[in-house]
Every structure is written in structure tokens, then in C-alpha cells.
Amino acid sequence: MGIQVKVPAVGESISEVTIANWLKQDGDAVKVDEVIAELESDKATFELTAQNEGILKIVHQKGDTVPIGEVICEIEPNGKAGVSKPSAPAKEESKPSKQETEAPAASSSGKLTGAVKEMKVPAVGESITEVTISAWLKKDGDIVRLDEVIAEVESDKATFELPAEANGILRIVAKEKDALPIGGLICRIEVMEGVPAGTSGKGAAAATPAASAEGTDKSYAAGHPSPAAAKIIEEKGLTPGQVQGSGVGGRITKDDAQKAQTGQQKPVESRGQAPAPSGPPVISNGQSRSERREKMSSLRRTIARRLVSVKNETAMLTTFNEVDMKPVMDLRGRYKDKFKEKYGVGLGFMSFFTKAVCAALKEFPSVNASLDKDEVIYHDYCDISIAVSTPRGLVVPVIRNADKLSFDQIESEVVRLATRGRDGKLSIEEMTGGTFSITNGGVFGSMLSTPILNPPQSAILGMHNIVERPVVKNGEVVVRPVMYLALSYDHRIIDGRESVSFLVRVKEMLEDPGRLILGI
Amino acid sequence: MQYNVTVIGSGPGGYVAAIRCAQLGFKTAIIEKYDTLGGTCLNVGCIPSKALLDSSEHVHNAKTHFAEHGIDIAPPKVNFEQMIRRKSEVVKSNVDGIAFLMKKNKIDVHTGVGSFVDKNTIRVSGKGKETVITTEKVIIATGSKPTPLPFAPFDKKRIISSTEALELKEIPKHLIVIGGGVIGMELGSVYARIGSKVTVVEFLDSLIPTMDGTMGKELLKVTKKLGMDFYLGHKVTALQNTGKEVIVKASSKDGKTVELKGDYCLVSIGRRPYTEGLGLDTVGVELAKGQVKVDDHLKTNIDNIYAIGDVVRGAMLAHKAEEEGVFVAERLAGQKPHVNYLLIPGVVYTWPEVASVGYTEEQLKSNGRAYKVGSFPYKALGRARASMDTDGLVKILADKLTDEILGVHIIGARAADMIAAGVTAMEFRASAEDVARISHAHPTYMEAVKEACLAATANRPLHL
Numbered sequence: 001m002g003i004q005v006k007v008p009a010v011g012e013s014i015s016e017v018t019i020a021n022w023l024k025q026d027g028d029a030v031k032v033d034e035v036i037a038e039l040e041s042d043k044a045t046f047e048l049t050a051q052n053e054g055i056l057k058i059v060h061q062k063g064d065t066v067p068i069g070e071v072i073c074e075i076e077p078n079g080k081a082g083v084s085k086p087s088a089p090a091k092e093e094s095k096p097s098k099q100e101t102e103a104p105a106a107s108s109s110g111k112l113t114g115a116v117k118e119m120k121v122p123a124v125g126e127s128i129t130e131v132t133i134s135a136w137l138k139k140d141g142d143i144v145r146l147d148e149v150i151a152e153v154e155s156d157k158a159t160f161e162l163p164a165e166a167n168g169i170l171r172i173v174a175k176e177k178d179a180l181p182i183g184g185l186i187c188r189i190e191v192m193e194g195v196p197a198g199t200s201g202k203g204a205a206a207a208t209p210a211a212s213a214e215g216t217d218k219s220y221a222a223g224h225p226s227p228a229a230a231k232i233i234e235e236k237g238l239t240p241g242q243v244q245g246s247g248v249g250g251r252i253t254k255d256d257a258q259k260a261q262t263g264q265q266k267p268v269e270s271r272g273q274a275p276a277p278s279g280p281p282v283i284s285n286g287q288s289r290s291e292r293r294e295k296m297s298s299l300r301r302t303i304a305r306r307l308v309s310v311k312n313e314t315a316m317l318t319t320f321n322e323v324d325m326k327p328v329m330d331l332r333g334r335y336k337d338k339f340k341e342k343y344g345v346g347l348g349f350m351s352f353f354t355k356a357v358c359a360a361l362k363e364f365p366s367v368n369a370s371l372d373k374d375e376v377i378y379h380d381y382c383d384i385s386i387a388v389s390t391p392r393g394l395v396v397p398v399i400r401n402a403d404k405l406s407f408d409q410i411e412s413e414v415v416r417l418a419t420r421g422r423d424g425k426l427s428i429e430e431m432t433g434g435t436f437s438i439t440n441g442g443v444f445g446s447m448l449s450t451p452i453l454n455p456p457q458s459a460i461l462g463m464h465n466i467v468e469r470p471v472v473k474n475g476e477v478v479v480r481p482v483m484y485l486a487l488s489y490d491h492r493i494i495d496g497r498e499s500v501s502f503l504v505r506v507k508e509m510l511e512d513p514g515r516l517i518l519g520i
Numbered sequence: 521m522q523y524n525v526t527v528i529g530s531g532p533g534g535y536v537a538a539i540r541c542a543q544l545g546f547k548t549a550i551i552e553k554y555d556t557l558g559g560t561c562l563n564v565g566c567i568p569s570k571a572l573l574d575s576s577e578h579v580h581n582a583k584t585h586f587a588e589h590g591i592d593i594a595p596p597k598v599n600f601e602q603m604i605r606r607k608s609e610v611v612k613s614n615v616d617g618i619a620f621l622m623k624k625n626k627i628d629v630h631t632g633v634g635s636f637v638d639k640n641t642i643r644v645s646g647k648g649k650e651t652v653i654t655t656e657k658v659i660i661a662t663g664s665k666p667t668p669l670p671f672a673p674f675d676k677k678r679i680i681s682s683t684e685a686l687e688l689k690e691i692p693k694h695l696i697v698i699g700g701g702v703i704g705m706e707l708g709s710v711y712a713r714i715g716s717k718v719t720v721v722e723f724l725d726s727l728i729p730t731m732d733g734t735m736g737k738e739l740l741k742v743t744k745k746l747g748m749d750f751y752l753g754h755k756v757t758a759l760q761n762t763g764k765e766v767i768v769k770a771s772s773k774d775g776k777t778v779e780l781k782g783d784y785c786l787v788s789i790g791r792r793p794y795t796e797g798l799g800l801d802t803v804g805v806e807l808a809k810g811q812v813k814v815d816d817h818l819k820t821n822i823d824n825i826y827a828i829g830d831v832v833r834g835a836m837l838a839h840k841a842e843e844e845g846v847f848v849a850e851r852l853a854g855q856k857p858h859v860n861y862l863l864i865p866g867v868v869y870t871w872p873e874v875a876s877v878g879y880t881e882e883q884l885k886s887n888g889r890a891y892k893v894g895s896f897p898y899k900a901l902g903r904a905r906a907s908m909d910t911d912g913l914v915k916i917l918a919d920k921l922t923d924e925i926l927g928v929h930i931i932g933a934r935a936a937d938m939i940a941a942g943v944t945a946m947e948f949r950a951s952a953e954d955v956a957r958i959s960h961a962h963p964t965y966m967e968a969v970k971e972a973c974l975a976a977t978a979n980r981p982l983h984l
Contacts, residue, residue, distance in 0.1 A: 044897040044913075044984065220922040221949040227858065234856035251948060 002074030003052055007039070007066050014041045016067045019060055026058040030075060037072070052077055115191040117166040121153070121184045124428065128155045132179045132298040133186070139222065140172040144189065151186070156302030158431065159392065159424045168192040177295050222250030229257035236260060299393050310453050315491040318450040318462075321503045323510045325466050325481040328352050331513055343408035349463075350386070350414045351407040353438060353506075355516050357461060358382045358403035360505040361436060364498045368435050370456040371493055385434030385454055386414060388421040389444075395421045396454055398434040438463065442483065451488045458493055461506070462486035521628070523549045525852065526642060526655035528634045528798065531559020533829030533841025534661030535618050540849035541659075542625035549653060550627055551634035551644055553797075557618040558611075559663055560830075561838045564683040567614050569706055570869055571607040572686065576713040577871050585908055598714045600691050607686065635799035639822050657824045659848055660805075660812055661841065662798060664791040664830035669698070672759035678766045678784050679759060682707060685786050692716045694782035696768050698756050700727040702868045704788035705739065709870045712746050719749040719780055721756055721770050723789075728868055732880035732929040734895075734915055739874055739931060742911045751778060759785060793831045818848050826852075840864045863943050867936045872898075872912045875939035878927035878946055881917055890920035894952065894976025896968045898932045900983050903963035909933035914972040916952055923951035923977055934965045941969060952976040 007017055017039040024036045030050040037048040050056075054077040060066050121131050134154040144150050144164040151162040164170070169190040174180050225233055225240045229252045233240055236257075243260040245252035296304070310316065332347055339347040361368040361382050369378045382403040385396045397417035402410060420426045437454040442465040451462040462485065469482040485507065489499045509515045524546035527538045534550060535557060541548040556563060582596040622629050630653065632646030642658070644651045666681035668674050674681050680688075685707045693716065697708040700722030712718040720727075726736040727743075727750075740750065751770055757777075758769040766785040771777045793811045805820045805827075806813040812820055812827040819826050826848045829841030843859045850857045868874040884891045895915040898904040904912075912932025918925050928942030945955050956973040960966045967983075975981045 042899075044899060220919075220924055224949045227860070227947055231855065231857050234858075248954075 002054070002057055002076040004071045005048070005051065005073045005075060006071050007068050008046075008048075009068050014068065016065050017041045017046070018065045019062050019072065020045065022058060022062050024056050026056060028056045030054065030056050048072075050075055112168070113191045113193050115166075117168070117189040117191055119162070119165050119186045119189065121180050121182050121186060123182050124155055124158075124160065128182065128428075130179050130181050130184075130298065131155045133174050133176050134159060134297070136172060136176055138170050140170060142170045143192070144168065144170045153186075154298050154392075155428075156298050158426055158428045159299075162186065164189060166191045179298060220249075223252060224250075225252040225257060226254055228254040232257035233260065297392070303393060306455065307452055310455055314453055314455070316453055316488055317491055318486050318488040319496070319500050319503055320448070320487075321485050321507050323483050323485055323507050324471065325483050325510070327513055328510055329466075329481055339408070343411070345408055345411045345415060347407065348411055348414070350438075350440075351410040352510060352513065352516075353461070353463060354384055354399065354402050354405075354410050355407065356506045356509040357384065357436065357438065359509060359516065359519065360502050362403070363505060364502040366494050366498050367459045367489065367502045369458055369493060370435070371458065371490065372456065376493055379435045382436065383434045385437040385457070386417065387437065387439035387454075388418050390421045390424065392424055395426055395431060396434065396437060397421055397426050397430045398432070437461070440464075442466065448484045448486065450486055453488055453490060459487060459489040459499065459502075461503075462488070521549070521651070521653045523547050523628070523653060523655040525549075525657045525659065525849070526551065526634075526653060527659045527661055528642070529559060529661035529663055529829075529831075530557040530618065530629075531661060531663045531829060531841065532561045532838040533663070533845045534559065534659070535621070535845075536842040537659050537661060537828060537845030537849050538627045539621060539625050540846045541852065542627050544849060544853040546849075546852070548625075548627045549630060549655065550622065551630045551632065551642065553631075553633050555631065556612075556615040557622065557629065558615040559661075562614045562618065563611060564686055566838055566869075568607050568611050568686045569682070569703075569710070571610040572603065572710045573706065573869055573871065575603045575606065576710045580713040580871075588908070598691065600688075600714070603714075604687065633797045635797055636803045636805075637799075639803045639824055657826065657852055659845070660795075660798065660820070660825065660827040660831055661829050661845065662794050662831050663841075664836055665794045666787070667790045667792045669756065669759055669787055669789065672787070674787065675761055678761040680784060680786055682786070682788060685784075688784070692782065692784040694719065694784075696721065696766065696780050696782040696785045698759070698768065698785060698787045699789040700724075700750070700752070701730075701788060701790070702728060702866075704786065705743070706869050707786060707788070708748060709743060709746060712743070712748050717747070717749070717782075719751070719782065721751045721754050721768065721780070723753070723755050725753045727752070728874065731866060731868075731874065731876050732915065732927065733882055734913070735874050735876065735929055735931050738912060739868070739870065742872060742931075743870065745911075751780075754778065759787075761785075791830065791836055795831060817851055818844055834861060835864060835866065837864060837866065860947065863946050865939045865943050867939065869936060872909065872932045873935035874931045875935040876927065876929040877939055877942045878925070879917060880927060880929070881915075884917060884926060889926070891917050891926060892920050892976055893917055894972045894974065894979070894981070896971035896975055896981055896984065898965070898968060900971075901963070901965065901968050903965055903967070904933065906963065907933070909965075914938075914968040916955075916969070916972040916976040918952040918973075918976045923953055925950055925952055925955065925973075925976075928969070930969070932965065932968070938966055938969060941966065953978075 020038040020040040022037050024030055030036055031053050032050060034050045035047045036050050036056060039046045039048055052075055054075040057074040057076060059074065060072045066072050124131065132154045133151055135152045136150070137152065138144050138150040146167050147163045149161045150164045150170060153160055153162050166189045169192065171188040171190060173188060174184070174186050180186065223240050223245055232254065233243055238260055240252055243252050243256055246256050247253040328349065336347045365378050368382060369376050381401055384399045384402040386399060387394055387396050399405070399410060399413050405413065417426070417430065434454065434457060437457055437460040439451050439460060440463040441449050442463050446464050447467070448464055449462050451460045453460055464484045466481045466483045468479050470477045471480045471482065485503060487499055487503045525541045526549045527534045528551045530550050530552040538548050538550045554563070561567060579596060579598055582593065586593060630644040630651055632644040632649065634642050634644050637643050637652065640656065641652060641654050644653065666683065672679055676684050682703050691714055692711055695708065695711045695716045695718045697704045697718060697720045700720045704720060705727060708718045708720055726733060727739050728736050744750070754770040754772050756768060756770045760767045765781050765783055768780040768785060769777060795807065795812065800807065803822055803825065805822055805825055811833055812831050814820055814827050814832050818828055818832065828844035828848055830836040834840055843864065847857050847859050863877055865875055865877040881893065893915065895913050898912040899910045904910045909932065912935070914932070915929040916925060917927035925946055928939065928946070930938055952973040956970055956977055960970040971981045971983060
């Protein structure tokens with residue numbers, strides 16, 4: 001017995017249709033959803049699709065006019081699955097016409113369970129008491145999936161990503177830039193079952209099925225730049241993610257792009273307190289004299305607090321020396337290609353300095369020591385902290401057991417840590433526990449500086465730029481590449497004799513790298 | 521002579537690149553092989569074909585619609601010579617316009633074939649004159665040429681390309697068109713309307729196969745009404761000019777053969793990139809499948825040489841070449857523009873016109889994207905009924921979850937102009953409901969776009 005196919009109701013005022021064309025012949029095998037005929041009403045043309053698989057039996061011929069509801073053909077199901085199309089998504093039950101079923105499809109597949117998951121600030125490290133929400137990656141009302149990253153959180157030591165702890169709708173509690181104690185409430189997730197498969201998980205559409213698209217817009221097009229804005233953003237060296245969109249649904253307008261600041265931060269909305277009108281009267285000469293106020297990040301605040309306390313709580317002073325860099329540069333010039341070829345990492349100066357420092361630290365253990373109240377802790381290993389400048393500020397990752405590492409291992413480690421630092425990926429473990437620090441102001445062109453201690457360490461070596469200077473060798477003035485070195489130290493545990501001798505040893509080994517090998 | 525930028529080829533890609541370069545302060549030269557500027561588009565492509573399309577449309581209206589409009593006239597006769605003459609005048613005023621623009625922007629025009637001596641030196645061989653120019657950057661914009669059938673080259677008498685089809689001396693009695701793509705359908709419909717019998721032989725099973733399937737189907741319906749004949753799914757096996765007529769042999773997939781006799785055969789099976797005489801091998805510019813190989817910034821493997829338009833990958837469209845011309849000029853000036861290739865609209869200037877942008881339904885299906893469809897027929901449009909242009913429809917494809925518009929496909933009167941609204945909406949990533957909530961003037965054809973968006977967003981068109 002064939003399944004009857006009737007003329008579907010195609011519109012209110014339409015009572016009959018004309019068969020414009022049979023796309024399948026009588027006796028043809030047809031598949032589910034395959035278009036078998038074209039029907040014409042006085043308003044439009046429709047396609048008639050097969051509702052089941054089988055053999056077509058035509059009842060009305062091409063050109064016939066058939067009232068709505070009348071049988072126009074039959075499809076005889078055939079037992080053998082010869083023409084089956086397994087991938088064809090068998091759409092819900094009876095399906096009158098393509099036009100009707102395609103459209104009302106916006107309904108959601110997720111279902112609220114009624115449960116609410118509260119997400120709190122996790123304990124991220126021993127000494128950390130509070131964190132700052134540096135950026136929400138999802139918006140209030142967005143659908144988030146388990147383990148999807150929803151926010152970036154910053155502590156004074158590192159930045160980490162916050163993954164969603166449940167599938168569901170995000171309800172934000174803490175705003176961007178808010179500082180929260182450990183255990184503080186960050187957000188709630190209204191737990192859903194069967195969260196939509198939509199890859200991005202964006203789109204509140206599923207939550208409010210038939211509602212207007214405005215809500216929907218906000219999520220999927222947020223941060224989408226207009227063509228002109230896209231060009232401006234790229235020319236400023238920014239990405240759309242760094243610009244706050246003020247257009248419909250969070251789109252980035254040309255004006256947004258023009259006002260965007262180069263240098264990471266999204267435009268900051270001032271929080272209540274108006275800037276104090278204290279400056280001198282504005283002289284209008286066409287130049288902008290605007291100011292802006294920005295809350296210090298948690299990282300910056302910590303840096304500030306610690307630097308001041310080092311100044312106040314230690315007896316810090318600095319000793320200087322100079323190094324003739326010619327021997328190291330000659331050695332490096334001779335072998336840098338072979339080194340790169342063999343180890344796949346460039347031979348820089350950091351490995352020489354680290355090796356020299358480690359050797360000197362062994363000879364002067366107090367420089368490698370730290371003070372804990374009334375006790376001095378001596379370390380028989382050298383964990384060297386290296387200062388890395390990142391967009392978020394200065395970070396100081398640690399090269400562990402630097403004294404045991406070969407030149408190439410040190411260079412690889414420096415590259416790895418610097419890259420992670422720039423990407424904001426350094427973990428707290430990677431930044432704690434150094435016994436001595438090296439900072440290189442030379443990369444920015446510094447001639448000489450007095451570095452500040454990295455507590456609880458007792459000393460820090462400052463490297464500077466290499467400049468050709470006249471020096472006297474064997475009674476003659478010659479031109480040599482010279483770097484000034486500075487060693488800041490805590491005089492409470494390191495005496496002048498040790499600190500000065502330490503720096504002289506570093507100088508000696510750099511000026512005669514052979515001594516590095518022989519340990520003399 | 522020393523230039524900052526030299527453009528080879530003065531088609532819409534080349535001359536636009538030259539103007540933008542000049543605007544940005546580069547000392548710019550343009551090299552053109554032919555006597556007139558404008559390339560294929562202005563001389564033997566877009567502009568002349570549109571001139572003839574409009575003429576033929578007037579004929580068609582006079583013949584079939586005037587009486588119904590209440591205009592009684594003697595049966596119109598086609599003065600084909602005048603039709604071609606008017607077309608040539610249109611071409612002339614356009615190419616003169618380009619010459620004026622070159623002068624206005626202080627761009628030096630060198631007439632002749634440009635070929636590389638080295639990567640910074642180009643020899644221009646004109647009629648009895650040779651000029652050598654040196655240049656910092658080069659933009660290759662030499663375009664494309666019609667592809668002949670391998671077994672039947674163009675004889676330009678009866679076996680013709682689009683170029684000759686725009687310059688015929690008589691109206692063909694029976695024009696056989698090989699290739700049911702954009703060019704074949706445009707020129708085929710021109711001659712069908714001014715009285716030729718037109719038969720189209722197409723290898724694939726649908727017309728304009730690169731566009732959304734619905735468009736090809738509708739176009740087939742409309743052009744059949746015009747009296748055009750079609751052999752779809754037919755492969756041409758032989759084509760011969762016997763002197764007085766052409767004979768085309770074709771076979772269908774199930775092996776049935778047909779033989780067609782006509783007085784002209786238009787071969788419109790595609791176009792191929794044109795790089796002859798450029799001397800690309802002397803500088804080592806790499807080709808891939810005949811196209812000049814370029815990176816994402818349209819730079820060739822040679823550092824100072826760029827290429828744009830039909831000669832590189834992508835759709836062979838004048839407006840795509842123009843975007844690329846501006847893109848390269850601005851890149852050279854250190855700016856960072858974008859070309860959004862997904863949103864380059866495609867247009868077929870038949871009547872009704874076909875225009876589309878974004879993804880086709882077939883692409884969305886094969887990408888596995890969840891989408892919804894909304895369409896609205898011209899038949900239900902007041903404006904269309906008033907002007908008796910009731911053929912066609914608007915089809916909107918939107919993301920099932922977010923309602924974002926993913927494709928706009930229009931066949932109908934004014935489709936080519938209407939598609940710009942679709943491109944704008946998609947550039948700003950509008951949802952179907954966004955467009956549906958934007959006021960559209962009444963009565964206009966654009967109301968069909970609004971209605972189709974209503975249909976796509978929640979199946980709630982107002983006038984259906």
C-alpha cells in the first residue's frame with residue numbers, strides 16, 4: 001500500500017495548485033526529502049518533497065490543477081534499502097513542504113535544569129589573597145559550555161584562565177577590573193541540559209527561542225569591525241578583540257577604531273569619581289589636553305608595594321664594574337652559526353652571563369643567600385631569575401638549576417620563559433623561588449642603572465648596553481666593546497668585600513671565557 | 521623614465537590600481553596593449569554587453585508588453601546596425617572617460633605590449649616604437665581571454681567568442697551557445713530577444729552552476745519562456761564551420777547524440793588568464809595552472825611584483841579586480857586594507873538579472889552548517905506587478921541559531937542593484953531579522969528582500 005502524498009497547505013488564500021513539472025517519473029525510486037515535483041500557485045512556486053523512500057506512483061499529471069489536500073501521488077515503500085541515504089537527517093514526522101519546515105527552526109535544543117552553579121575564586125597559590133577579573137571573554141546571558149574559558153583572571157603573580165564549571169547560561173556577578181578575595185563569587189551558571197551544538201556556544205538565541213534577534217546579535221557579532229574599522233584597527237597594530245565596540249550588538253564602528261588606544265587596554269570608563277579639575281587653565285591651541293584615569297592592575301599594585309618595601313626594609317647599595325666584551329663577542333661570532341645548527345637556538349649573551357654568575361655564586365655563597373628574619377639561608381643550587389618585560393608589566397621567571405645547565409639549555413630556557421611571559425602564560429611556580437636575579441636594561445639602551453632587589457634574594461646583577469669605548473690596554477688606547485655591570489646587594493648579609501669580589505669574578509670570566517671552562 | 525609603480529593592463533583592475541596609486545602620491549605609469557583603455561570590461565565585456573542587453577530588452581518590451589500597457593505601435597523592426605553602432609558609442613564614451621581619468625591623475629599611459637627586461641625594467645613595444653621604463657613596483661593586471669574548445673579554435677567568423685558576438689553584422693538565425701554560464705546566458709538572451717533562435721548546450725546539469733541551485737533553475741524557467749532551447753548535461757564532441765553554417769555534435773551522459781545546425785556558434789566555456797608576452801620567465805614569476813601565483817597580499821614570488829584581477833586566483837569579475845587594485849595600491853603605501861572575498865557579489869545580466877553574495881545553499885549543506893531559508897517571489901510584489909516584471913524571487917539563507925545572514929540570492933528585475941544591500945548587511949553581519957526590521961520603501965523591488973528576511977527569521981512574511 002503506497003503512502004499518499006497530498007497537496008500541502010501552502011498559504012492562507014491559496015485553494016489550489018498547478019503541477020508545473022514532475023521531476024521524477026512514474027515508477028522512479030525516490031528518497032526522503034528528494035524534490036519530486038514543482039507546484040505553482042498564483043503567488044509562488046513550491047517544491048514537493050518525498051516524505052518517505054520508495055517507488056513513485058503519479059496520480060495527477062503535469063499541468064493538472066489540484067485542490068489543497070488532494071492526493072497527487074503515492075509512494076510505495078520498497079523493502080530493500082537499495083536507494084537509502086543513511087546520512088539524510090530524517091526530519092520530524094510529516095513534512096508538508098520545504099518552505100514550511102525550514103523556517104521555524106530557531107527553537108533551542110538546550111533545556112534549563114533549574115540548578116545554579118556558583119563559581120568562586122579558586123585558591124591559586126600560597127601567598128595570593130586576591131585576584132582581579134582582567135577580562136570577561138563571555139557576556140552576561142551567553143551560553144557557556146563546561147571547561148570553556150569564560151574569563152581571564154589576574155593575580156599579582158600571574159594571569160590565568162577561568163574555565164566554566166558547568167554547561168548553561170552565564171550570569172556575571174563580578175565586573176571587569178573588580179578585585180575579589182579568594183573564595184569570592186565570580187559568576188553563576190544556570191545549568192542546562194543538552195547545550196546546543198553551536199560550536200562557539202555563543203548566542204542567547206537558544207535561551208529565548210522566539211524572541212527578537214537583538215539579544216542574539218549581541219553575542220555573535222560583538223567585536224565585529226566594520227570594513228573601515230577593520231582597516232584602521234590593523235593599521236594601529238591592534239586586533240578587534242582589543243577594541244570595545246559601541247555599535248549595534250557590540251559591533252566596532254569606524255569611530256571606535258579611531259579612538260582605540262594602541263597599547264593593550266580597552267577604553268576605560270571612569271568609575272564614578274570625576275577627574276579633579278586641578279590642572280592649570282587649558283590653553284586652547286588645538287591640541288588635546290585630556291587625561292584619563294585607570295585603576296592599577298593587581299599586578300602593578302603588587303609590584304609597587306614590593307618595590308617600596310625593598311627600599312625601606314633592606315640596606316641596598318650598588319657596586320659597578322666594566323667588562324671588555326670583545327672575547328665573548330669573538331667567541332660568539334666564531335661559533336654562533338654552528339651553535340644554532342647543532343642546538344636550534346641562538347647563542348646569546350645570557351648563557352655566558354648566567355654561567356659566569358653561577359660560578360661566582362659558588363665562590364661567594366652569601367650573594368646566593370637570603371635572609372629569613374634572624375637566619376641566613378644558604379642555597380647550594382643556583383636558581384637564576386631573569387627579568388622579562390611583558391605587555392602586562394615586568395615578570396621574573398626562574399631558570400632552575402642554572403649551574404647544572406649547558407649553554408644551549410640556558411638559551412632554550414630563556415627563550416621559553418620569555419615567550420611564555422610575553423603571552424601571559426607563566427605559571428606562579430615558574431616565577432617563584434629564585435636565588436639570584438639578572439636584569440638586562442641594555443636591551444632598552446641603558447648605559448648604567450642601579451637595579452632593585454627581588455626579595456627575598458640578596459643580590460641582583462644589572463647588564464647594560466654594549467658600547468665601543470676607548471680603553472687602555474698595555475699602555476695604549478684601543479677601542480673595545482664595553483658593558484658596564486652593576487650589582488645591587490643587601491648589605492645586611494653581604495659585605496663589600498664579597499660583593500665587589502663577586503662582580504670582579506664575573507668580569508674576569510667574561511673577559512677570558514676559557515676560565516669558565518676551567519673554573520679558575 | 522622612472523616610476524614608483526607601473527601597472528600592466530588597463531582593465532578595471534589595472535586602471536583603478538593606477539588611480540589609487542596616483543592618489544597616494546606614487547609616480548605611476550600604465551601600460552596598455554590596445555589603442556583604447558579599459559580592457560575587456562569596457563571594450564568587449566561588461567559595458568558593450570549591457571548596451572546590447574538593454575537594447576534587446578526594449579525590443580522585447582515593444583513586442584510583447586506595449587500592447588498590454590496600452591501602447592499600440594506597428595510591429596517593431598530591429599535595426600541591428602544601429603544597435604551595434606549605439607553600443608560602440610557607449611564603449612567610446614566610457615574608454616574616453618578612462619583616458620581623461622589617467623590625465624587628471626597624472627598617470628603616464630604607454631601604449632604597447634609590456635614585457636619584463638628585469639624585475640625593475642619593462643620594455644613597452646608599441647607600433648614602431650619602443651620605450652623602456654624603470655619602476656620600483658609592478659602590478660600585473662593583464663586579465664583573461666576566452667577559452668576555445670580544444671578541437672575547434674575560434675575562427676571569428678562563425679565560431680565566435682563573446683568579443684565577436686558583440687560585433688556581428690547580422691542577427692543570427694540560429695545561434696548555438698556552448699556553455700550555459702554567465703557569458704553564454706547573457707549574450708544568448710540578447711539574441712533570443714531580437715529574434716534569433718538560440719540553443720544552449722551545457723556540460724553540467726544546471727545553468728550558471730557556480731551560483732545557488734535555485735537561481736539556475738529559475739533562470740532556466742524564464743529563458744525557456746523566451747523561447748531558448750537547452751541541452752543540459754551534454755558534452756560537445758564536434759564543432760565545424762562548413763562555410764555557410766556551423767554543425768555542433770553533442771552527446772548526453774547516457775550516450776544519446778544530437779546534431780545541431782546553426783549559422784553562428786558562440787563558445788563561452790570560460791576564460792583563461794592572459795600572460796602572453798609579459799616575459800614572466802625572464803624575471804621568474806611563478807605561475808600555477810596558468811594563473812600568476814600570489815600570496816595573501818597579492819604579491820608574486822618576486823618581491824616588487826604584484827598581480828590582481830582575472831590573472832590571479834578567484835572569481836573573474838571586474839569589481840573583484842577593482843577591490844584588489846585598491847588593496848595593492850594601499851598596501852604599497854603601508855596601509856592595511858582588506859578584501860572580503862566571500863562578500864564579492866556575483867551577477868548575471870540576463871533579464872531578469874541574477875545576483876548573489878555569500879554562501880550558496882549547496883555550500884552550507886556540504887559545510888554541515890545549520891541554516892534556514894526564507895524566500896519571497898516577485899509575483900507577490902506590487903511593484904513587480906505594476907511593471908510586469910513578475911519573474912523571479914529573493915532567497916535568504918541565515919544561520920539557524922544566530923539568524924545571521926549567510927547568503928543572499930536574487931533573480932528578478934534589478935537584482936544586480938539590489939544585491940548591494942545584501943553585501944552591506946553581510947559586511948556588518950546583520951541578522952535576517954535586522955534587515956526585516958529596517959524600513960524599505962514601498963512600492964519597490966527591495967521589499968522582496970525584506971519579506972524574504974521575514975520568512976527566514978521566523979517564517980512570517982507579510983504579503984504571502
